[in-house]
Structures are given as structure tokens and as C-alpha cells.
Amino acid sequence: MPLWITLLIVAAGIAGIVALVHFAGGSKRVRLDSRKRVLDMWQAECPDHPATGALLEPSGFAALIELEDGSTGLLWAMGDRVAGRVLKDAVMQEDGTLLHIRIPDFTAPHIAVKINDPALRHIWVERLKTVLNERV
Amino acid sequence: MDFPDVVMLSIPLFIVLLVAEILWIRIKGRGGAYETRDTATSLLMGLGNVVAGVALGFVAYGFFTWLWGFRLFDLGSSVLVIALCFVLDDLRYYWVHRLGHRVRWVWASHVNHHSSQHYNLSTALRQTWTATFTLMMVLRAPLILFGFSPEMVLFVGGVNLVYQFWIHTEAIDKMPRWFEMVMNTPSHHRVHHGRDPKYLDTNYAGVFIIWDKLFGTFVPEQETPDYGLVQNLGTFNPLRVAFHEWLSMLRDIFAPGLTLRQRFAYALKPPGWSHDGSRKTSDQIKARNAP
Numbered sequence: 203m204p205l206w207i208t209l210l211i212v213a214a215g216i217a218g219i220v221a222l223v224h225f226a227g228g229s230k231r232v233r234l235d236s237r238k239r240v241l242d243m244w245q246a247e248c249p250d251h252p253a254t255g256a257l258l259e260p261s262g263f264a265a266l267i268e269l270e271d272g273s274t275g276l277l278w279a280m281g282d283r284v285a286g287r288v289l290k291d292a293v294m295q296e297d298g299t300l301l302h303i304r305i306p307d308f309t310a311p312h313i314a315v316k317i318n319d320p321a322l323r324h325i326w327v328e329r330l331k332t333v334l335n336e337r338v
Numbered sequence: 339m340d341f342p343d344v345v346m347l348s349i350p351l352f353i354v355l356l357v358a359e360i361l362w363i364r365i366k367g368r369g370g371a372y373e374t375r376d377t378a379t380s381l382l383m384g385l386g387n388v389v390a391g392v393a394l395g396f397v398a399y400g401f402f403t404w405l406w407g408f409r410l411f412d413l414g415s416s417v418l419v420i421a422l423c424f425v426l427d428d429l430r431y432y433w434v435h436r437l438g439h440r441v442r443w444v445w446a447s448h449v450n451h452h453s454s455q456h457y458n459l460s461t462a463l464r465q466t467w468t469a470t471f472t473l474m475m476v477l478r479a480p481l482i483l484f485g486f487s488p489e490m491v492l493f494v495g496g497v498n499l500v501y502q503f504w505i506h507t508e509a510i511d512k513m514p515r516w517f518e519m520v521m522n523t524p525s526h527h528r529v530h531h532g533r534d535p536k537y538l539d540t541n542y543a544g545v546f547i548i549w550d551k552l553f554g555t556f557v558p559e560q561e562t563p564d565y566g567l568v569q570n571l572g573t574f575n576p577l578r579v580a581f582h583e584w585l586s587m588l589r590d591i592f593a594p595g596l597t598l599r600q601r602f603a604y605a606l607k608p609p610g611w612s613h614d615g616s617r618k619t620s621d622q623i624k625a626r627n628a629p
Contacts, residue, residue: 212385219356219460220378226364228374248568250618273561278572281373285572308570309582 215281224252232279233262234245244277247286251275257329264315266329276303278313285310294327294334301326303334339415341493344387348500354444355504361574363458370508372456375541375574377460382576383450384463394470401475401617402488411485418497423543424494431498431544434474434543436555439539444472445585445609453579455566456470457531462506467580498544501558502527507563522547533570548560568610568623583609 223229234240240256244267253275254312255268267275269288277286295302301315301323317323363369393556408423408581413419427511438448447468454461481491505527522543530541543550571579590604590612610619618626 215353216378216381216385218359219381220355220374222357222360223372223377224374226360226372228372228377246564280455280570280572280574281375282371283373283376283566283570285570287572307572307573308585309569310576311578313572 228282230282231263232282232284234258234265234277234284235262237279239306240277243272244275244286247277247284248275248288251288255320257326259317259326260319261316264313266326274329276305276313278315289330289333292334294330296327299323301330303330317337339431339487339489341489344493344496344500348503352459352463352503359459359507359509371456371459372460373456374454376454377458379574379576379579380454380460380464383579384465385467386467386576386580387463390467390470390549397470398475398478399488399492402478402482402491405479405482409483409485412487413485413492415487420453420490420494423490424497426481426486427478427491427494428498428543428545429549430477431495432542432549432553434477434552435542435544437474437477438472439542440608441603441606442583442587442609442611444474446471446587449567449583449609450579452531452567453571455570457506457508457528457563457565459503459506460533462503464579471584490626492594500543506531518547520546520548525535525549526556528565529557531565533566533568534561534564535620535623537563538568539623568618568620592609 221299222311234243234257237256237258240258241253244251244253244265251273252270253267254270256277257266257268259265262279264276264278267277269275273288273290275286275288277284279335285304289303289305292303292305295304299316299318301317303313303315305311305313315326317326339405359370363372403570413423434444438444447466447481450466451461451464454464469572478491478495482488502522505522507524508528510524512518512525513521517523522541522545526541526543526547529537534540537557537609540554540555541547541550547556559602571582573579587604591601596613603611603613608619608621610622
């Protein structure tokens with residue numbers, strides 16, 4: 203079989219399965235919309251960094267985590283699961299309603315958090331400024 | 339004797355079973371979960387594994403063919419010899435897999451298979467692109483030197499991989515008791531994919547779970563595992579999934595101010611080892627969480 207036909211079949215096969223998962227409801231995202239749930243998720247993700255509080259945002263995509271040692275963590279949705287990182291040596295960029303957080307971590311390089319409410323975005327920015335290297 | 343490429347031949351079956359599992363979960367509302375981007379990543383990792391096999395397969399095959407010239411016997415290719423080769427190769431798989439979790443150099447290749455937070459048939463296809471660089475092919479040398487032909491060794495290894503496809507599922511709870519005692523099953527392998535402290539570095543078996551029972555690494559499934567890595571990935575990018583641990587390890591090995599011994603330790607000690615104790619190995623995580 204010619205290579206291009208093989209590649210076409212493989213690409214169609216992968217795209218077909220991914221589309222099937224999508225239409226079967228596989229693109230639903232977890233919502234970080236309850237403080238208790240967020241703290242439980244953080245505890246499961248980063249048990250070495252006990253949390254004392256969480257700052258949520260309305261879309262439920264991400265949450266800032268206040269940690270016992272005074273540092274700050276970020277928990278965010280990875281599809282229907284989550285990932286978490288302590289924000290160390292990260293950089294923040296504000297771009298309209300988007301906050302770009304870039305972490306020096308090859309496995310979690312960039313998280314974009316959209317916050318439409320200016321007041322809440324300001325709270326996030328101020329909180330992040332205390333722990334990040336701001337770059338506007 | 340010509341041996342078929344069972345992995346390639348099984349791809350249509352993999353696809354049929356994968357689609358069946360997706361539909362089963364959708365219709366029944368239980369038996370696991372699929373996530374769109376996670377599935378795409380797993381499938382692309384599987385594709386990359388096939389491409390890497392085509393591109394780099396000559397290294398292992400050339401090594402095996404060279405070794406074959408030094409064989410002690412030629413055991414032929416009777417059904418009995420193939421069966422014996424299959425069992426011995428499964429023992430080989432157990433140790434390669436165990437080293438894959440206990441030696442960071444090998445873990446750098448294997449980690450991607452554990453990088454999904456889901457456990458379904460697509461996870462089975464989330465395979466390494468860098469196995470050749472681990473040099474674990476040397477563990478097949480005894481089989482070939484003893485007289486099992488390279489073609490046969492590769493064939494039984496392929497059958498072993500095909501067997502492991504169906505055990506990556508939550509749709510099957512437990513198999514019959516006798517089967518669970520001897521064979522690797524979805525239940526046993528779910529434990530292997532768990533990031534719960536008590537499940538770390540357990541159930542390395544490929545086909546026969548007896549190796550874990552024999553070598554003290556067997557843990558039965560109790561509560562449903564939390565799947566993934568101790569620190570889960572924050573990306574679905576297949577390139578990052580494939581290479582992240584290699585980069586991390588090389589960064590550690592070449593960090594300034596280390597002794598030569600420490601540099602080797604970063605490659606050969608278990609994942610999580612660090613020269614200053616700032617990270618935790620699975621043994622330390624297990625000890626901290628022991629009841």
C-alpha cells in the first residue's frame with residue numbers, strides 16, 4: 203500500500219476516534235467551582251504542599267491556592283481532571299481579560315486564565331504580583 | 339519459520355475494541371471515562387511508537403542477529419519451544435518493566451505510558467518513542483544466546499504486548515478467581531497505574547501475575563486507583579509527554595557543582611532521587627503514607 207494511503211488511513215482513524223470521544227461527551231471540563239472541592243483536589247494533586255485557602259474564578263477553570271508556607275499554588279483543569287503546581291519563578295502577563303501564567307516547567311509551561319470581571323481580575327493580578335515576576 | 343508481526347496485525351482489533359469501549363461507557367454510564375485531548379495524545383503516542391519502531395527497530399534487530407551467531411543451541415521452532423520462549427520472555431518483561439520504574443534512565447522512556455490520568459484502552463496505546471535508548475534490549479540476550487531465534491523472541495514479545503492491550507480497562511471488574519490468580523488482569527494492572535502511595539511500583543507483570551507474587555511486588559486492588567503520575571502533567575502535547583523526563587534527567591545530570599557519582603546517580607537511581615534529598619522516591623512516599 204502506498205505510504206500516503208497508509209498515512210491517510212491512520213490520520214482518519216485517529217481523527218475519527220477523537221471525534222467519537224468528543225461527541226460521546228469527552229470534552230466536558232471539570233469545574234473548579236467549590237472551595238472545598240478545590241482544596242480536596244489540591245490535596246490529592248500536591249499532598250506535600252498543604253493548602254489553607256483558595257481563590258476561585260467564575261469560569262471554574264483555575265484556582266489560586268494559598269499554601270501553609272506562604273507560597274501560592276495554581277490548580278487548573280486538564281480536561282475532566284486537574285493539574286497543580288506551586289508557582290515558583292513563574293511569569294505573569296496580562297492580556298485583556300486573559301492572564302497568561304508561564305511556569306519554568308516543561309510539563310506545564312503555560313496556563314491562560316480568562317477572568318471577565320475586572321474587579322476579580324484585579325484581585326488575581328495583585329495576588330499573583332506578590333509571588334510572580336510580573337511582565338506586562 | 340516466519341513469524342507474523344502480531345502487533346501490526348492487531349491494530350484493527352485494537353480500534354474495534356476501543357470504539358466498543360467508548361460506546362459502552364457512553365451507553366452504560368460507567369466503566370471508566372474518555373477525555374478528548376487525553377485520547378488524542380494517547381493515540382498520537384501510539385502512532386509515534388510505531389514510527390519509532392520502524393525508524394530504530396534495526397538497532398535491536400541487528401543486535402539480536404549478531405548475538406544469534408554466538409548461540410549455544412538452536413532450539414528450533416516447535417510449539418513447545420515457542421511456548422517456553424513466551425513464558426521466559428514474560429519473565430524478561432517483568433524485569434524490564436521493574437527496571438522501568440526503578441531506574442530513572444529507563445523510567446524516562448516508560449513514564450509516558452503512565453502519564454494519562456485516565457485508564458482505558460487508549461491508555462494502552464500511549465507507548466514510548468524512546469525505548470531503544472534505554473538499551474533494555476540486552477535483557478533479551480540470554481534468550482537468544484540460549485537458542486531462541488531473534489524472530490521468535492520478537493514474536494512472543496509482540497504477543498505479550500497484544501495481551502496487555504485488553505487489561506487497560508475499567509469496564510471489566512474482576513475475572514474468574516483462577517484467572518486472577520495466574521494471569522495479569524484489568525484489576526491487577528489498574529493497581530499498577532495507580533498513583534496512590536500503596537500502589538506505587540507494584541504489579542509489573544506482563545501476562546503472568548505470578549512473577550509479582552514470586553518477587554514480592556504484588557498488591558491486590560482494593561479501592562479504585564487514582565491514575566496518573568505522582569506529579570501529573572499539565573500538558574497534552576505529545577512531544578512534551580515523550581521527552582519531558584529525558585530533559586529533566588539530563589538537566590539534573592549536567593547541573594553544576596555535582597560529583598561524578600551524583601551525576602550517575604541521577605541516571606541510575608530511582609525516579610525522585612536527588613542529591614540533596616529535596617525530592618521523594620516512591621519508597622519514601624510509601625513509607626510516609628504507611629499505616
